[in-house]
Amino acid sequence: MDILSILHLRKNKIRLKMKNLSELKENVHKLIPGGAHTYSKGDDLFPSNAPKFIVKGEGCHIYDNEGNKYIDWGVGLASVILGHCYPRVIDAVMAQLKKGVNFSRPSLVESELSELLVDLIPCAEMCKFAKNGSNVTTAAIKLARAYTQRDYVALCGDHPFFSFDDWFIGTTPCNAGVPKAVRELSLTFKYNDIESLKGLFKRYPGKIAAVILEPSTGTPPLDGFLEKVRDVANENGAVLIFDEMLTGFRLHLSGAQKYYNVIPDLATFGKGMGNGFSVAAVTGKREIMERGGITHDKERVFLLSTTHGAETHSIAAAIANINEIRDKNVIDHLWSIGKLLQDGIKELIGTTKLENYFHIGGYSCRPAFGYKESEAGTALEMNTLFLQELYKHGVFIQSIGITYSHSEKEVTETLNAMEKAFSVCKKAVESGSVKSFIQGQTIRPVFRKYN
Ligand SMILES: Cc1ncc(COP(=O)(O)O)c(C=O)c1O
Known part of the structure; x- marks a missing residue:
């Protein structure tokens, strides 16, 4: 590189000479694309008064850089299940840190965690670890393709996220950089609509390697939907994959597959598994999983293979x-x-007569808000206003994650804050313009083509 290019590069560099955190807030988008390391944490998904930086978490509370304390229902995108800084987990991590975190041969804790998962998870006969959920869902897809020697995958189009990898992102409007040839291999079906899945197998006979879905989200399976999906996958020789990132260790200790008693061929776990530490797993039937091994005589699958995949303290x-x-x-x-x-939320929605604007559903272990479009504003505007008002009263919610550290006290405090937030939403509805009550930006859809 010549000297002029170097000078030009230097001139264009944003220097990290921030005096304080508020300056960092202004600069974060110049330093980090998206301003965060997952789009789910980005500014565009929150009202303007959302805490900018979290400096500490303790139990079910978080503290931001301006000293504000919040009851935290976001809990690290539902990855924290016991509570922040939970003593038993921190003690185990500290003990492991003192023994070393990475070696050039496997550590014993890897086998210990595999054994634990094999004991607990019905479909699990083998496990392979990684750091992120996206990596393990992609690994499951790769295994299914290798095992069936087919290229197409059928994924549930109603479920919000499976992976940042091309096979999934190619199905969203934010598909820049994903080759058309790859996009064409991902087909979508509808949850609770078995005909939509059968239709794919009719259109692509003998070509679909895998069916992947979350066993349930805010909407439960109806009419034996999961059993039917199991049957359709069997009849067509496809591998059934349950993405248990959110249901695992929440619905049931042995996953939604145990809760619904429908056993997939492969299942993926992540959030909820390490109380916020970076650990994820693809698990499943030996016949499929062992293709990633080094002791069989079939064609090998280069399955997950990462330097940090089994960092000992996360395990x-x-x-x-x-x-x-x-x-x-x-x-x-x-x-x-x-x-x-x-x-409590259901009752508040009823007493404020906001049923046409809000819905609370999901499972009790993971309640899910729905915001409805109305003449007064869009669903995202209502979502923004509601969160904006909650943040003013020290309650941090995006989606709702319950932890072992939340107690009745926090529920009462949250419902008190929600009562105030709903009353502002009611006024906004009566005024005919929810938007006029929003102080700053409106939340935007994560999978949009342009900013
Ligand atoms: C159902 C589901 N699958 C996969 C993922 C990807 O997990 P990660 O963010 O750890 O890559 C997520 C993350 O939100 C998820 O909710």
């Missing part, structure tokens, strides 16, 4: 987390605290 976090969930009946707590919150 230790997962072992401590799962044992604590089991020892303390954490799942029951999630269901009962979630039910209190869900019932």
Whole structure:
């Protein structure tokens, strides 16, 4: 590189000489594309008064850079299930840190966590670890393609996210950089509509390697939908994959596959597995999983293979987390605290007569808000206003994640804040313009083609 190019590069560089955090806030988009390391945490998905930077989390509370304290229902995009800085997990991590975090041969904790998952998860006969959910769903797709020797995949088009990789992102409006040839291999079907899945197999006979879906989201399976999906996959020789990133360790200790008693061929876990630590797993039938191994005589699959995939302290976090969930009946707590919150929200929506604008559904262990379009404004405007008002009262919500650290006290405080937020939303509806009550930007859809 010549000297002029170097000088030009230097001139265009944004220098990291921030005096304080508020200056960092202005500069973060110049330093980090999207301003965060997942789009789900980006400014465009929050009202303007959302906390900008989180500096500390403790139990079910978080603290921002301006010293504000919030009840946290976001809980690291639902990755934290016991609570922030949960002692048993932190102790296990610290003990492991003192023994070293990465070696050039496997560590014993890897086998320990595999054994734990094989014992707990019905479909799991083998496990392979990674750092992110996206990596393990992609690994499951790759295994399915290799096992069936087919290229197409059928994914549930109603489910919001499976992976940042091309096979999924190619199906969204934000598909820049994904080759057309790759996009064409991903087909979508509708949840609770078995005919839409059957239709794909009719149109692409003998070509679909995998069917992937979350066993359930805010909408539960109806009319034996999961059993029917299992049958359709079997009849057509496709691998059934459950993405249990959000249902795993929440609906049931053994996953939604146990809760619904429908056993997939492969299942992926991540969030909820390590109480916020970076650990994810693809699990499933040995016959498929072992293709990633080095002891069979079939064509090899170069499955997950990463330097940091089995960092010992994250694995230790997962072992401590799962044992604590089991020892303390954490799942029951999630269901009962979630039910209190869900019932309280339902009642508030009723008393404020906002049923045409809000809906609270989902499972009690993971209640889900729905915002409805109306003459007064769009669903995203209502979403923005509601969150804006909650943040003013020290309650941080994006989607709702219950943890073992949330108690009735936080539910009561949250419902008090929601009562105030709903009353502002009611005024906004009566005024005919929700937008005029929003102080700043409106939340935008994550998968949009242009900014
Ligand atoms: C259902 C589901 N699958 C996969 C992922 C990807 O997980 P990660 O963000 O750890 O890559 C997510 C993340 O939001 C998810 O919700």
